[in-house]
Amino acid sequence: MAPIAAGPGAGEKGLKTGALGLASSVAIGVASTAPAYSLAATLGLIVTRVGPQAPVITMLAFIPMLLIAYAYRELNATDADCGTTFTWATRAFGPRIGWMGGWGIIVADVIVMANLAEIAGVYTYRLFGYESLAESRLWTTIAGVLWIAVMTAVSYVGIEISAALQRGLLTVEVVVLIVFAVTAMTKVYADPPATAIRVSASWFNPLNVPSAEALTAGLLAAVFIYWGWDTAVTVNEETADSTHIPGRAAVISTVLLLVIYVAVATSAQAFAGVGTEGIGLGNQENADDVLSDLGSAVFGDQGVGVFLTGLLIFMVVTSAAASTQTTILPLARTVFSMAAHKAVPARFARVHRKYLTPTWSTVGMGLASIAFYVLLTLISHDVLADSIESVGLAIAFYYGLTGFACVWYYRRVLTRSTKDFVSKGLLPGLGGLMMLSVFCYAGFHVYADPHYGATSIDLPLLGPTGGVAVVGLGALLIGVVLMLVVTREHTAALKLQRSLLPRKLEPQTAVEAASRYVPADSRSGVGGDWFDLVPLSSTRVALVVGNVRGHGLHAAAAMGLLRASVRVLARMDLPPDEVLSHLDDVARQTSSEWARELGRDGGERGGNGELRRDGARSDAGPDVAAVTCLYVVYDPVSGRCTMARAGGWPPAVVEADTGTVSFPDLPSGPPLGLGGQTFQNVELQLPPGSLIALFTDGLTHAVGHDRDEALGRLAETLSRHRRPLEQLCDLALARLLPGPVDDDVAVLLVRTRMLDERHVAQWELASDPAMVAVARAAVTGQLEAWGLDDLSFVTELIVSELVTNAIRYTDGPVHVRLIRDENLVCEVSDTGHTSPHLRHAATDEEGGRGLFLIAQMVHRWGTRYTAAGKTIWTEQLVAPTERP
Structure with a gap:
């Protein structure tokens, strides 16, 4: 069975990389537009709309195409994903808009495949002189279906074969068109036919177009003849230099098409004129095929002329056939990328083991095109x-969306330089606006006219409406319905993940904190990154960031489970290495349980981490046995910071005085979930005002593939440590995430504080029962100094009980410490390692009631262990008026 794409990212899907160079990419881009067929089928339509201004219309249509080509070039340079508009719009605007961008490509390609197949079938019969078969709907349909099947097979067996075929056919096609244009223009000035008119400057003046409606209709028809060059970008993952060659090929293709179209349109119009009789381009009877009659008129019907005329017709056939094949390429790869990102069923992401081409998506889209054509x-x-003419709406939709996606994708870097502003913002933005204007005017005014096109449909509430608008807009609306269905899981996963993350970081005495969570923009990206700030005993705090590898609802659920486990373990006052060891057990057990659940039926259950029949695990699901986690504990009394990590990155630490940024030499333990692993603590002494930055892997993945560059940018940003933390968070994201991201990102920034002697009092007592009274007196005096006399009685009782127990059951000194924060913390530390247990004393027992009484009088209490012994702490609430 063909394997599913290894991953959704650019270059990760398993397609054959390095198969195409610049020449092949340009050939595919130009061939996809089918120059000979496009001119044959569209030039007459343009003339009927705008008259002799047809040449300038072909030039005006080039402008938005070139602008959108720049958008493709810039977006591809950052993200060479074969999903193109689907992927880029998803990253810029979210999964729903992205899905509609992919649907626009599917609609345009499937509809135009029907037209290309019909033309190829008709011209095949005409090439061999079977005019009766060319006029038979049955036989032209059979021929068209066969052409789709053959070109689907060519696309299936390899991109190199496709490219070689396109280079050969395109070379002959362009040569024939050039010979046609030169011959026609030569005859206009040397031996003009009766229809000939000399080239006039008025042909190139758009102000001479009769009306805005005519201009729009002409532009839509002209946009259609340029459409297809983006195939050069769709095969980007199979190109040698995937980040540069596809974008260059797109721009070069549009320029070459401009030269071809203007030359052929001008020469054809000069030779045949714009009349409505004979070979005139305004003749409605020839509107769908102007080159057949023009060929014999230009080349003659004797000798070499017969051969050249036949060759011209043959070029229309091969042009339509070649465009059929190159239309399958972007269609299949768009669906393939959507499947890799889990926007359509995962089986469409399968790759042929030998040919390294999409299997299900290529064959499936070929069959869908055949079904649509036959239907x-x-x-x-x-x-x-009418469906063929409606293609212009789908083209304008997804081209315009790409232009806007480019502007929004790069919005953070547009002010970086003039070049960035122009190439990433101004040009793509203008292209998007032009496409939007054409789409709205054509779809809701020109095409909606019930007299436009071949059909009219009486719609409820709207009345009679042009069939072109109904088909074009209706196809896009179907996509809206499908989008709501297929993006439902993504929306649910995103809501679940955000609901499981902290809504707000509560203020802490120990640190000032700020955080950011950036969900991945691709549909498969909602995963398991999390951050947390957990208050601990004695004003300490635990800082956590973690990442569950995988995506979707299961990953979000796993993240919530592990985050809850971390909070429980943190409350037990365990050191970081022990917290990670216990969390490792939780991850391992969870992974085992989920693996049994997902593999219970032994079959393939979809694309959300389930086991497939081949025994592999889908990329989209959670890998609870590969969890990274960084756990840090900071004590504002001592200034000590203790940390341990399981995979991932160590935190960045910024010195308070100098702003020097360092990444502590923190041993990288293995990811959680493997079982039986050990982790290592590292302790740092941090002065007040130090900055600690915790982050997940997604922050470094976004800057190309160079993690050192990413860490350098982060260090440069954090060196401005005196800025407000919220501003620093925004700066870090702007520098390291200039565009949307494939992986979730969690960032937690904290600035340390320390409690001075005005808030902390401590005493060391000898192991002597007489020291109990000394401890009570010292504590009472300190509370009076702090103005907390109301707490003296309870605190004396606490100190008396805990110090007495420490002296009775342990050897060595006893330490007493009071911390005045928002609440009052009382600690008693000794050298023992046995924790007292809260219990109800029997009526005949003399002891056992002290800790029970303490628990009733304090807000909370607990025990934590240290290298020297243990500390029992209590916390009493302080009235707001008495707080410092």
Whole structure:
């Protein structure tokens, strides 16, 4: 069975990398537009709309295409994903808008495949002189289906074969078109036919177009003849230099198309004129095929002319066939990328083991195109004609969306330089606006006219509406319904994940804190990154960041389980290495339970981490046996910071005085969930005002593939440590996440504080029962100094009980410490390692009641162990008026 794509990221899907160079990419980009077929099918339509201004219309349509090509180039340079508009719009605007971008490509490609197949079938019969078969709907449909099947097979067996075929066919096609244009123009000035008109400057003046409606209709038709160059970018993951060659090929393709179209349109119009009779380009009878009649008129019907005329017709056939094949390439790869990102069923992400091409998506889209073509042919040839013209709406939709996605994707870096502003913002933005204007005007005004096109449909509430608008807008609306269904899990996962993260970091005495959570922008990206700040006993705090590898609902649920476990373990006052050891057990047990649950039926259950029949685990699911976690404990009384990590990155520490940024030499323990692992603590002494930055791997993955560069940028940003933490968080994200990201990112910044002697009092007592009274007196005096006389009685009782127990059951000195924070903390430390247990004393017992009484009088209490022994602490609430 063909394997599923290894991962959703660019270059991770398993396609054959390095198969295409610049020449092949340009050939695929130009061939995808089918220059000969596009001119044959569209030039007459443009002339009927705008008259002799057809050449300038082809030039005006080039402008938004070039601007959108720049958007493709810039986006591809950062993210060479074969999903193109789907992937980029997802990263810029979220999974729903991204899914609609991918749907726009699917709609345009499937509809145009029907048209290309029809043209290829008709011209195949005409090439061999079978005019009766060319006029038969049955036989042209059979031929069209066969062309789709053949070109689907070519796309299936390898990208190199496809590229070689395109290079050969395109070379002959361009040569024939150039010979046609030169011959036609030569005859206009040397031996003009009766229809000839000399080239005029007015042809290139758009102000001479009769109306705005005519201009829009002409532009939409002209946009159609340019459409297809983006195939050069769709095969980016199979290109030698995936970040640069596809973008260059897109720009070069549009420029070459401009030269070809303007030359052929101008020469054809000069030779045939714009009349409505004979070979005139305004003749409605020839509007869908102007080159067949023009070929014999230009080349003649004798000798070499017959051969060149036949070759021109052959070029229309091969052009349509080649475009059929190159239309399958972006269609299949868009669906393939959507499947890799879990936006459509995962089986469409399968890759052929030998050919390294998409299997299900290539064959599936070929079959879908055949089904659509046959269905519309059976319904009505007029509906098929209207569906073909409606392609312009889908094209304008996803091209315009790409332009806007580029602007929003790079919004944080547009002010970095003039070049960035122009190439990443201004040009793509103008292209997007142009496409939006054309889409709205055409879809809701021109195409909606019931007299436009071949059909009209009486819609409820709206009345009679042009069939072109109904088909074009209706196809996009179907995508909206499907989008709501397929993005439902992503939305639920994102809500679950955000609900499991801290809504707000509560103020702490020990640190000032700020955080950011950035969810991944791809649909498969909602995963298991988390952060937390847990208050501990004696004003200490625990700082945590972690990451469950995997995506979707299971990853979010696993994250919530582990975060809750961390909070429970933190409350037990365990050192960081022990917390990670216990968390390792939780992750291992959870992983084992989920593996049994997901694999219970032994079969393939989808793309959310389930086991497949081949025994592998899907990329999308959670890997609870590969959890990274960084756990840090900071004590504001001593200034000591203790940390341990399981995978991931160590924190960044910024010195308070100098702003020097360092990454502590913290041993990287193995990821959690493997079982039987040990972790190592590292302790630092931090002065007040030091900055600690905890972050997950996603922060370093976003800056290309160079993690050292990412850490350098982070260090440079954190060196401005005196800025407010909220501002530092924003600066860090702006520097390290200039665009949307594949992986979730969690960032936690804290600035340390220390409690001075005005808030802390401590005494060391000898192991002598007489010291109990000394301790009570010292504590009472300190509380009077702090103005907390109301707490003296309870505190004396606490100290008396705990010091007495310490002296009775342990040897060595006893330490008493009071911490005045928002609440009053009383600690008694000794050298023992046995923890007292709260119990109800029997009526005949003389002891056992002290700790029970203490528990009733304090807000909370507990025990924590240290290298020297243990500390029993209590916390009493202080009235707000008495707080410092």
